[in-house]
Amino acid sequence: MFAVEQSLLAPLPFERFETGRWFTQQVDRYTQITVSTNHHSVPSRLIGRQVQVLLNASDLLVFDGRTEVARHERLIPAHRARHRSGDGRLPGQVRPSRPSWPTNWSRPPTTRS
Structure with missing residues (x-):
């Protein structure tokens, strides 16, 4: 089939086809940009x-004009991380159970109005 x-x-x-997403960010006073709730540093001269x-699948490139000024590994925001369970726990992480009410204590009486 392929031969045909x-x-x-x-x-x-x-030229290579670019599959990343382009957008513009302003550098804050801490020399950082915020991308998907993650902070990435850039040179201080760009404040x-x-x-x-x-933004590519595996990295993030920052350009000043046509000059690349920073490159970072892409970080996945915590609220989107697939490796976490619905309540934010990592795989294998067990939620501590609440201690049960000691049986030798008497419960305080409930008051109903």
């Missing part, structure tokens, strides 16, 4: 300036 279709295939483009951010 191979002659019909065009060569791959010279107050707009930078372009390319």
